[in-house]
Amino acid sequence: MEASRVPPIPPLIANTVRSDLKTLLGESHLRPALLADAIDGVVPETIVEPCSASDLASALKISSEAGLSAIPRGSGSKIGWGNRPTAANLVLSTGRLNQVLEHAWGDMTATVEAGCVFSDLQHTLARHGQRLALDPLWPGRATIGGILATNDSGAMRARFGSLRDLVIGITLALPDGTLAKSGGKVVKNVAGYDLPKLATGSLGTLGVITQAIFRLHPVPTHARSVTIGAKDSGAVQAAVLAILDSQLVPSAIQIRASSSSTPLVDVLFEGTAAGCDAQLQQLARVVSPCVENGSDGSSWVAREPLFEESPNTAVCKISLLPSDFGRLLNRLARLAGASESFWALILQSVGVGLLRLEAASVDGLRAAVLDLRSYAESSGGALVILKCPSELKSGTDVWGSAGDALPLMRSVKAQFDPSGVLNPGRFVGSI
Amino acid sequence: METQVLDEFREVVGKGLITDKSQLHTYECDGLTNFRVLPQAVLLPTSTEQVQALVRICSQRKIPFVARGSGTGLSGGALPHENGVVISLARMNRILEVDLVNARVVVEPGVINAEITQRVSPHGYFYAPDPSSLSVCSIGGNVAENAGGAHCLKYGFTTTHVLGLEVVLPDGSLVHVGGKALDRPGYDLPGIFVGSEGTLGITTRIALRIVKQPETIRTLLAAFNSSNEAGAAVSEIIAAGMLPAAIEMMDNLAIQASEAAVHAGYPNCGALLLVELDGPLAEVECLTDRVDKICTQCGAWEVRVAQSESERMMVWKGRKAAFAAMGRISPNYIVQDGVIPRTALPQVLAQIEQMSAAEGLRVANVFHAGDGNLHPLVLYDRRIAGQEERAFELSINILRLCIKHGGSITGEHGVGEEKKMMMSEMFAEPDLDTMQRVRCAFDPEHLSNPGKVFPRTRLCAEKTGPYQPHPLELSGAAQFF
Numbered sequence: 013m014e015a016s017r018v019p020p021i022p023p024l025i026a027n028t029v030r031s032d033l034k035t036l037l038g039e040s041h042l043r044p045a046l047l048a049d050a051i052d053g054v055v056p057e058t059i060v061e062p063c064s065a066s067d068l069a070s071a072l073k074i075s076s077e078a079g080l081s082a083i084p085r086g087s088g089s090k091i092g093w094g095n096r097p098t099a100a101n102l103v104l105s106t107g108r109l110n111q112v113l114e115h116a117w118g119d120m121t122a123t124v125e126a127g128c129v130f131s132d133l134q135h136t137l138a139r140h141g142q143r144l145a146l147d148p149l150w151p152g153r154a155t156i157g158g159i160l161a162t163n164d165s166g167a168m169r170a171r172f173g174s175l176r177d178l179v180i181g182i183t184l185a186l187p188d189g190t191l192a193k194s195g196g197k198v199v200k201n202v203a204g205y206d207l208p209k210l211a212t213g214s215l216g217t218l219g220v221i222t223q224a225i226f227r228l229h230p231v232p233t234h235a236r237s238v239t240i241g242a243k244d245s246g247a248v249q250a251a252v253l254a255i256l257d258s259q260l261v262p263s264a265i266q267i268r269a270s271s272s273s274t275p276l277v278d279v280l281f282e283g284t285a286a287g288c289d290a291q292l293q294q295l296a297r298v299v300s301p302c303v304e305n306g307s308d309g310s311s312w313v314a315r316e317p318l319f320e321e322s323p324n325t326a327v328c329k330i331s332l333l334p335s336d337f338g339r340l341l342n343r344l345a346r347l348a349g350a351s352e353s354f355w356a357l358i359l360q361s362v363g364v365g366l367l368r369l370e371a372a373s374v375d376g377l378r379a380a381v382l383d384l385r386s387y388a389e390s391s392g393g394a395l396v397i398l399k400c401p402s403e404l405k406s407g408t409d410v411w412g413s414a415g416d417a418l419p420l421m422r423s424v425k426a427q428f429d430p431s432g433v434l435n436p437g438r439f440v441g442s443i
Numbered sequence: 444m445e446t447q448v449l450d451e452f453r454e455v456v457g458k459g460l461i462t463d464k465s466q467l468h469t470y471e472c473d474g475l476t477n478f479r480v481l482p483q484a485v486l487l488p489t490s491t492e493q494v495q496a497l498v499r500i501c502s503q504r505k506i507p508f509v510a511r512g513s514g515t516g517l518s519g520g521a522l523p524h525e526n527g528v529v530i531s532l533a534r535m536n537r538i539l540e541v542d543l544v545n546a547r548v549v550v551e552p553g554v555i556n557a558e559i560t561q562r563v564s565p566h567g568y569f570y571a572p573d574p575s576s577l578s579v580c581s582i583g584g585n586v587a588e589n590a591g592g593a594h595c596l597k598y599g600f601t602t603t604h605v606l607g608l609e610v611v612l613p614d615g616s617l618v619h620v621g622g623k624a625l626d627r628p629g630y631d632l633p634g635i636f637v638g639s640e641g642t643l644g645i646t647t648r649i650a651l652r653i654v655k656q657p658e659t660i661r662t663l664l665a666a667f668n669s670s671n672e673a674g675a676a677v678s679e680i681i682a683a684g685m686l687p688a689a690i691e692m693m694d695n696l697a698i699q700a701s702e703a704a705v706h707a708g709y710p711n712c713g714a715l716l717l718v719e720l721d722g723p724l725a726e727v728e729c730l731t732d733r734v735d736k737i738c739t740q741c742g743a744w745e746v747r748v749a750q751s752e753s754e755r756m757m758v759w760k761g762r763k764a765a766f767a768a769m770g771r772i773s774p775n776y777i778v779q780d781g782v783i784p785r786t787a788l789p790q791v792l793a794q795i796e797q798m799s800a801a802e803g804l805r806v807a808n809v810f811h812a813g814d815g816n817l818h819p820l821v822l823y824d825r826r827i828a829g830q831e832e833r834a835f836e837l838s839i840n841i842l843r844l845c846i847k848h849g850g851s852i853t854g855e856h857g858v859g860e861e862k863k864m865m866m867s868e869m870f871a872e873p874d875l876d877t878m879q880r881v882r883c884a885f886d887p888e889h890l891s892n893p894g895k896v897f898p899r900t901r902l903c904a905e906k907t908g909p910y911q912p913h914p915l916e917l918s919g920a921a922q923f924f
Contacts, residue, residue, distance in 0.1 A: 205635055412628055
């Protein structure tokens with residue numbers, strides 16, 4: 013398996029390169045890496061923090077020409093996602109590119125630098141009653157660039173779509189120093205290839221996102237959130253499918269289930285007061301019983317605790333069709349029964365969820381993960397490991413199969429990053 | 444074309460091979476009729492295997508091929524290549540799967556857009572992207588162009604609804620990208636394929652999302668004296684935090700043409716706004732009142748709500764027929780497809796009016812006002828010497844105006860043949876070069892719809908990096924136009 017190859021010894025950063033980078037960026041924007049900068053146990057040599065997109069592109073060019081590998085990083089909240097890098101000379105930080113460049117509120121678009129923290133962007137947009145209709149993990153830390161690169165969205169996807177539906181323009185810095193824009197500031201635009209979508213979810217393997225433009229939505233005047241208790245996996249699936257097949261328009265729906273509790277379905281309605289009231293009444297006719305769960309919104313940030321540290325634990329992103337929800341829950345129940353493992357799942361109605369698995373041993377964890385991946389892939393879905401013990405990661409490809417399109421994906425990578433310097437080995441098929 | 448090659452094609456498609464010149468004329472253009480090229484042959488495969496076999500022959504013999512759906516495109520995307528073949532997907536027209544539980548359908552590319560909604564509407568679903576040509580245009584063509592429509596303001600474009608694709612790559616190999624389930628590992632190749640205008644291969648199977656029909660739909664017509672007033676109303680609606688399913692605007696010239704053709708009963712006004720709200724009944728009723736008030740405050744002298752489904756359909760029929768209706772008021776016309784930030788609407792409309800007056804050519808405006816997608820229709824008479832050229836120039840200058848205001852040269856019709864030279868005005872060289880890297884990954888030989896979208900072709904063996912002039916260019920022996 014390619015992932016188990018011994019990583020090649022990375023070339024050391026030559027003094028000439030270091031001096032070129034210092035000349036370009038200034039002394040203070042270059043620092044030696046610390047242990048805390050390690051990416052999955054691989055400690056880089058230098059952290060580079062450019063102040064502008066063009067500086068970032070130039071720094072990338074200098075390092076690429078010297079054959080150095082570069083790991084793009086925002087706040088590092090998801091830096092461990094992906095396979096372990098085969099090399100990591102530089103960390104290319106977008107931390108200083110953190111401005112909201114434009115909020116065209118009349119046009120409902122915003123242009124933002126990649127290093128801008130999500131909640132800072134939302135705060136700016138809220139001044140004009142607007143928002144980026146997205147609920148990513150760790151909004152107080154996660155940066156726009158990192159959210160895009162990892163394609164991280166939450167339950168609001170049910171109504172507003174995911175990043176691919178919200179991003180309308182992007183600027184990418186490529187290893188040869190090119191700074192390329194695509195898309196634009198208008199929500200409807202088919203001029204040229206849709207590179208914003210290609211960059212979304214590409215884990216920084218094609219280029220470094222320096223700037224993005226988003227379409228925005230109004231902040232709703234009213235929101236109501238309810239929770240539905242379900243006695244078993246069949247009832248959960250029936251409830252979600254009934255809501256999806258109804259004419260209700262929830263902003264978010266998610267299933268919360270675990271090996272130690274009965275499953276729940278959370279539903280969020282947003283809109284006018286009258287609209288929310290009417291939808292709640294209608295929901296009660298579609299499924300029951302519903303309990304309104306106040307406005308603290310805690311159920312909607314329940315994904316984050318899934319990432320808490322503990323031994324022999326993995327967190328996976330699972331995707332499958334809504335009609336397979338019940339089967340997944342049954343399979344998890346059987347797995348827990350057989351191996352005394354613990355699991356917790358938060359599954360969005362669109363069929364994408366986060367699964368936490370705790371097992372008695374790494375081997376047990378590996379077996380459980382691979383069993384579930386095989387189930388997900390055989391149903392047309394996927395299971396990607398986001399976080400796991402290093403022993404598990406070193407022998408397992410975190411992504412699973414990319415199918416027959418993998419050679420094409422390699423060709424795309426070769427065109428954008430022919431020397432393979434960006435996030436080497438971290439993406440599907442060890443791209 | 445050599446007989447031997449034609450025999451090879453015939454072996455694959457049998458009678459689905461057209462070489463007769465009179466029949467080939469059917470395929471010489473798409474909906475953009477002022478560009479015409481006769482292909483060497485037209486091929487009509489009926490299966491993925493046949494498409495693969497045909498593309499393999501093209502690949503081996505370096506024959507350019509152009510995929511074609513219903514040929515309703517408005518940018519010359521399906522314009523044949525003089526040395527190439529047209530591969531028509533019209534015979535691959537089966538709906539392969541309807542999965543209502545997961546709200547998915549799987550179709551072949553030749554399926555007509557409206558057929559999907561027809562198939563799923565008895566179950567309360569619809570297929571959202573609704574280009575005006577939906578009763579004749581094919582899903583394969585919609586995928587190629589990333590087709591939009593009036594309702595994409597709320598529901599998104601074709602790309603929003605395409606989840607998975609089976610694609611025959613230009614070397615004849617078959618790949619599956621995306622799928623019925625979301626977020627398959629790897630690059631978002633459906634995202635890059637949709638809207639690539641046939642330049643990355645041919646899709647032979649498409650997994651689509653369908654949408655539940657809303658509980659209520661309300662359509663309002665508001666009559667204003669001027670586009671300025673109507674534009675202000677659009678801004679107010681959006682500023683009030685509403686996202687209608689559609690906001691359309693027609694100016695007086697467009698209204699006259701549409702009325703002459705369809706008799707939708709539109710008020711004779713300076714600018715007509717058509718606002719559609721959909722969703723839960725209580726929500727829609729509340730918002731309809733607000734839209735009504737906003738329109739009145741902004742100067743609407745009549746606000747009408749369609750009282751029945753048939754009345755609503757009539758309102759839409761008038762709007763959707765607007766392009767074709769131009770034939771009632773002008774012998775010829777050019778449709779353009781620029782996009783501007785919505786707030787630039789009053790300024791841009793005023794400038795279009797000035798340009799129209801200066802050129803002495805009438806310009807009718809029909810557009811998706813909610814997302815700033817203009818469809819200026821430049822009216823002219825081909826029989827008057829020089830007028831066609833002037834009309835084309837005016838339409839291109841309108842696109843320049845869109846770029847100047849931070850917009851785009853195309854919102855839903857595609858770049859195709861018609862607007863490829865405009866790409867250099869909208870994007871810088873490194874931007875275009877970066878896009879073409881994708882092309883090189885999919886189609887290094889440039890056989891799939893060559894010469895479209897980009898003003899010049901990037902040689903895929905070129906060293907990646909900033910644009911470098913060709914030695915011939917440096918020596919002065921050649922130059923790009």
